[in-house]
Amino acid sequence: MKRFALVLCLAVAACSSSPRLHEDAPDKVHEGMTAAEVAQVLGGQSYRWAKYANGTTSWTYKYRDANIAKLLHVTFGADGRVLRTETEWDPDVYSKKGRGSR
Secondary structure (H helix, E strand, O other): OHHHHHHHHHHHHHHOOOOOEOOOHHHHOOOOOEHHHHHHHHOOOOOEEEEOOOOOEEEEEEEEEOOEEEEEEEEEOOOOEEEEEEEEEOHHHHOOOOOOOO
16 A cells, blocks of 8 residues: 555656756747757756747746746747747736636
8 A cells, every 4th residue: 555655656756747947947048949958958857848930839838936936938940950949927827817806
C-alpha cells in the first residue's frame, strides 16, 4: 500500500504545472534566438504553446518577479527564430474570473 501511495504522489507531481522560471528569465531571451537556444537557456518545458496559421509559434512560461506571478510569452517567426517576448501578470492568479458582482 505504501508503494502505491508513493507512485501516486510521484504521478501527481509529474502532472502538476510546469516549473516556474527565475525572475531574470525574460532577460535571457533575445530576438533572433532559435527555439533550441531558448529551450537551453530557459530549461524545462513551457507552460503552454500555440501554433498559428501565419507560421508563427508561441511558448508561454510561468515565472515570479518580485513575488508577482507572471507569464513570459516567446513568439517565434516562421523561420523558427524569436520575433519578440512579452510579459504579463498571470491571469490565473489575478483575474476575478466571473467572481465580480452582476
